[in-house]
Amino acid sequence: MSVNDVGTEGTAAADAPNAPEGGPGRSPYGRAGDLARRVPAMESMSVLVATVALVVVIGVIHPDFLSAGQLLDMLQASVYVGLLAGGMAFLISMREIDLSVGSMFGLSLISMGLLINQGFSPWLAGLLGVLLGGVLGLINALVVQFIGIPTIVATLATLSVYRGLALALSEGQQVTGMPVDDSFFTILGGKVLGVQTSIWVLVAVTVLLTVVLRFTSFGYRVRAIGSNPDAATFSGISANRVRMQVLVLMGLLAGVAAALGLAFFTSGDPNIGTGFELQAIAAAVIGGTPLRGGTATVVGAVFGGILLAVVGSGLQYFNIPVNWSSFATGAVILLAVSLDSLLRRRRRRKDAELGL
Amino acid sequence: MAILEARNIGKTYGGVVALKDAGIHVEAGSVHALLGENGAGKSTLIKIMSGAVTPDRGRLLLNGQEVRFRDTGEAARQGVAIVSQELNLFPDLDVLANLYPVTGPRRGPFVDRAAMTEAAEPVLEQLGLKVSLRTRLGDLSLAQRQLVEIARALLTRPRVLILDEPTSALEQASADRLLNVVRVLREHEVGVVFVSHILEEVMALSDVITVLRNGQVVMEARERGTLSMQEVVTAMLGDRPAQEKGRTPLAASPVQAGDAEAAVRPAEGADRTAGTGGADGPVGRAGRAADGALRIVDAGAQGVLADVSLTVRPGEILGLAGLAGSGHQATLELVAGLRRVETGEVRLPSGRPVPRGLRRSIAAGVAVVSGDRRRFGLMLDKPIWENIAQVRAVALGRDGAFLRRTALRERARDHGERMSLRCASVDQRTGLLSGGNQQKVVLAKWLDANPSVLLLDDPTRGVDVGAKAEMHALIRSATEAGTVTLLCSTDVEELASLCDRVAVFYRGKVAATLAGDDLNQHRILEIMNTGQD
Numbered sequence: 001m002s003v004n005d006v007g008t009e010g011t012a013a014a015d016a017p018n019a020p021e022g023g024p025g026r027s028p029y030g031r032a033g034d035l036a037r038r039v040p041a042m043e044s045m046s047v048l049v050a051t052v053a054l055v056v057v058i059g060v061i062h063p064d065f066l067s068a069g070q071l072l073d074m075l076q077a078s079v080y081v082g083l084l085a086g087g088m089a090f091l092i093s094m095r096e097i098d099l100s101v102g103s104m105f106g107l108s109l110i111s112m113g114l115l116i117n118q119g120f121s122p123w124l125a126g127l128l129g130v131l132l133g134g135v136l137g138l139i140n141a142l143v144v145q146f147i148g149i150p151t152i153v154a155t156l157a158t159l160s161v162y163r164g165l166a167l168a169l170s171e172g173q174q175v176t177g178m179p180v181d182d183s184f185f186t187i188l189g190g191k192v193l194g195v196q197t198s199i200w201v202l203v204a205v206t207v208l209l210t211v212v213l214r215f216t217s218f219g220y221r222v223r224a225i226g227s228n229p230d231a232a233t234f235s236g237i238s239a240n241r242v243r244m245q246v247l248v249l250m251g252l253l254a255g256v257a258a259a260l261g262l263a264f265f266t267s268g269d270p271n272i273g274t275g276f277e278l279q280a281i282a283a284a285v286i287g288g289t290p291l292r293g294g295t296a297t298v299v300g301a302v303f304g305g306i307l308l309a310v311v312g313s314g315l316q317y318f319n320i321p322v323n324w325s326s327f328a329t330g331a332v333i334l335l336a337v338s339l340d341s342l343l344r345r346r347r348r349r350k351d352a353e354l355g356l
Numbered sequence: 357m358a359i360l361e362a363r364n365i366g367k368t369y370g371g372v373v374a375l376k377d378a379g380i381h382v383e384a385g386s387v388h389a390l391l392g393e394n395g396a397g398k399s400t401l402i403k404i405m406s407g408a409v410t411p412d413r414g415r416l417l418l419n420g421q422e423v424r425f426r427d428t429g430e431a432a433r434q435g436v437a438i439v440s441q442e443l444n445l446f447p448d449l450d451v452l453a454n455l456y457p458v459t460g461p462r463r464g465p466f467v468d469r470a471a472m473t474e475a476a477e478p479v480l481e482q483l484g485l486k487v488s489l490r491t492r493l494g495d496l497s498l499a500q501r502q503l504v505e506i507a508r509a510l511l512t513r514p515r516v517l518i519l520d521e522p523t524s525a526l527e528q529a530s531a532d533r534l535l536n537v538v539r540v541l542r543e544h545e546v547g548v549v550f551v552s553h554i555l556e557e558v559m560a561l562s563d564v565i566t567v568l569r570n571g572q573v574v575m576e577a578r579e580r581g582t583l584s585m586q587e588v589v590t591a592m593l594g595d596r597p598a599q600e601k602g603r604t605p606l607a608a609s610p611v612q613a614g615d616a617e618a619a620v621r622p623a624e625g626a627d628r629t630a631g632t633g634g635a636d637g638p639v640g641r642a643g644r645a646a647d648g649a650l651r652i653v654d655a656g657a658q659g660v661l662a663d664v665s666l667t668v669r670p671g672e673i674l675g676l677a678g679l680a681g682s683g684h685q686a687t688l689e690l691v692a693g694l695r696r697v698e699t700g701e702v703r704l705p706s707g708r709p710v711p712r713g714l715r716r717s718i719a720a721g722v723a724v725v726s727g728d729r730r731r732f733g734l735m736l737d738k739p740i741w742e743n744i745a746q747v748r749a750v751a752l753g754r755d756g757a758f759l760r761r762t763a764l765r766e767r768a769r770d771h772g773e774r775m776s777l778r779c780a781s782v783d784q785r786t787g788l789l790s791g792g793n794q795q796k797v798v799l800a801k802w803l804d805a806n807p808s809v810l811l812l813d814d815p816t817r818g819v820d821v822g823a824k825a826e827m828h829a830l831i832r833s834a835t836e837a838g839t840v841t842l843l844c845s846t847d848v849e850e851l852a853s854l855c856d857r858v859a860v861f862y863r864g865k866v867a868a869t870l871a872g873d874d875l876n877q878h879r880i881l882e883i884m885n886t887g888q889d
């Protein structure tokens with residue numbers, strides 16, 4: 001018998017020659033389980049390698065780059081895009097893209113600042129700002145659903161709408177005069193155990209989102225929609241409902257990022273976060289979330305954000321003229337995705353050898 | 357001399373041997389049937405012959421000359437056209453553009469749509485495909501898309517035409533029309549390779565038969581006239597038992613497994629009814645469903661259905677037969693919540709009216725097994741176990757918010773074993789399974805959800821005789837465990853053998869309901885086509 005034939009009677013022994021890992025007596029249905037479990041960990045491999053390699057290269061040339069303080073600062077700088085990229089990975093895995101994340105971030109941040117200036121307690125203002133992010137995400141979802149347009153189009157519009165609101169509410173001025181001694185600013189903008197609070201938050205959110213994506217039925221639904229939208233609908237998954245949930249999640253993440261940002265910067269510029277949407281998309285893609293949907297890695301996306309931050313501060317170390325920084329960032333993105341595609345091709349070959 | 361010949365072909369996908377040592381030779385003016393069970397390697401062999409797959413070993417001879425096709429385009433230029441099992445069309449383009457994916461007639465740098473239309477129309481006419489050439493392909497039914505794919509191959513004026521299960525999605529009349537087209541091609545000295553699991557048409561059409569088993573030729577180019585159907589089946593299945601009637605349960609494991617489910621189900625069923633108790637208010641016209649029957653009372657929809665009344669009890673399989681558009685499909689759609697009940701009513705076994713929308717009816721216990729597996733059934737890039745878990749665990753969330761992979765895998769493994777699924781492991785990507793095995797995964801994912809109503813739309817499309825009997829036994833045992841089952845099928849034999857009763861539709865009405873001795877293929881076909889009882 002040549003092909004793995006699972007007849008009505010047990011044929012496990014007969015299969016052995018063709019089952020590379022399964023010994024005789026083991027059901028062919030059971031093989032390769034351990035292999036499949038290793039695969040998710042590898043999805044974000046290339047971005048990890050790229051990030052570490054880049055840090056090491058810069059560190060060799062400029063050893064002071066490797067100081068703990070410098071590295072933490074760099075991580076801190078990546079928190080905002082990192083949080084947004086985590087949510088973006090969810091969206092991309094269901095074949096959607098939200099272009100308004102930078103504006104939601106900006107509008108939430110400005111609103112918090114304005115509320116504090118109105119005399120709200122900073123903690124309450126922060127909470128309201130996070131909720132506002134959720135509401136903005138909900139508005140995106142409602143526009144998509146009731147006007148019946150793709151998310152990318154709807155959020156292209158709300159990108160301007162939300163940014164415009166931020167500018168109008170603040171009258172184009174910086175929002176300043178925060179009570180910086182308040183615990184909101186000292187805790188969220190400070191350090192815990194020697195590490196910036198926002199980094200802790202990023203770690204916690206990354207873990208949480210990973211668990212949600214990988215282990216909950218909600219996460220499976222998200223990926224099922226990206227894998228085959230028609231089949232998902234025909235299996236009883238409501239694409240509209242899931243999309244709404246993910247867009248609200250995206251808004252909440254923007255709100256959290258905004259609270260951390262305001263606490264750290266202690267002032268708000270109405271243009272803050274401009275361009276974050278593209279950075280978040282780039283981070284997710286560099287991290288190994290394919291645009292065709294169906295799979296995602298939050299860890300990869302967050303590391304994609306970190307990689308972008310490393311590039312940013314690396315450029316300063318090498319005194320690259322500001323006018324060249326976009327060019328350099330783009331080049332690094334290209335390198336990172338090439339590495340990813342290389343590793344992926346090798347893995348696919350290995351999978352093919354196992355008939356997976 | 358053979359026009360096209362494949363010799364000593366070997367192909368291995370990693371650990372899986374798809375072809376060991378297979379070959380076939382195609383003569384001009386002859387129809388060569390290539391048979392074998394699911395996963396035997398038929399599709400792989402013909403993909404190699406048409407340049408879609410490169411073999412590890414073996415030679416390909418075209419008119420006696422060794423050839424090596426780089427891709428299907430090159431094969432087509434040399435006169436070898438293939439209609440593959442899984443359709444390769446562009447859903448967002450119109451029919452005409454799909455008929456000429458690469459080499460359409462041109463006027464200067466522009467495609468010449470007028471010339472294309474002129475060439476295409478007679479071919480579509482011949483195949484009986486009556487759609488506008490401007491229709492978006494994605495809006496066509498599976499059968500219509502299948503015909504488009506065939507028309508596309510015919511338009512290249514091939515010398516060798518390879519058809520991989522071309523009739524699996526077609527109803528009798530269009531299948532017959534296609535078979536006639538093939539006969540005409542044979543007269544024009546075209547060599548035809550024909551893969552099918554529908555043995556009746558193979559016996560009626562083919563001149564020679566080759567049978568593959570486990571990647572090897574077990575019966576080589578035998579004259580059809582010298583063979584009986586029984587001999588062919590034996591060659592295909594080897595010592596695997598072929599069960600002709602799905603109704604007689606298999607003595608093996610499937611039934612026992614079904615019984616175990618039966619023990620669980622009553623509790624669940626009771627639960628469902630209890631949940632609906634008070635909320636439903638006054639008892640409907642159809643009466644309280646104490647017997648758990650599906651009731652369709654005077655149901656109608658403008659221009660499609662009129663006054664359809666059917667009652668199906670748990671444990672019963674009702675067949676819905678009819679020509680395309682005669683209302684049998686629409687009835688299935690009514691129960692699935694895909695179509696609004698405009699007049700009359702449809703009540704689920706719980707006694708509740710069928711909810712609006714597919715998603716709600718699935719949540720209410722309806723299962724919809726589609727034969728269009730690539731589009732509606734499967735996530736091809738995902739492992740088998742994720743597909744099997746998709747309804748119960750993922751869409752309905754019945755296993756709680758947190759899913760345990762080991763448990764899901766374990767369950768998928770059980771389903772796989774029960775269905776004799778041919779796979780390397782449940783972690784294998786579903787898209788790599790052979791067509792018939794993919795179809796089994798679709799059935800498995802719905803049975804996993806323990807539905808109270810099982811709607812089957814060509815559930816065994818492309819499944820071999822042996823596996824078909826096994827799937828029939830599974831459907832039978834799921835039904836006996838208390839499910840209401842409705843079956844639409846393009847395969848009249850399936851309707852006659854699997855169903856307890858068959859409602860035959862004609863022009864939107866039930867023309868007759870057949871049962872007992874009255875229930876046979878002949879009667880079904882007669883009423884389907886004439887509306888006369």
Ligand SMILES: Nc1ncnc2c1ncn2[C@@H]1O[C@H](COP(=O)(O)OP(=O)(O)OP(=O)(O)O)[C@@H](O)[C@H]1O
Pocket residue numbers: 003355369372373374392393394395396397398399400401441778788789790791792793818820
């Ligand atoms: N790309 C692939 N990667 C791995 N295995 C494959 C691949 N394509 C086919 N196979 C395996 O090769 C074997 C033969 O498959 P093939 O599609 O030729 O079967 P078939 O005879 O056409 O079956 P069916 O009647 O179900 O269509 C199967 O076991 C299948 O799982």
Ligand SMILES: [Mg+2]
Pocket residue numbers: 398399400441520790791792
């Ligand atoms: Mg096949």
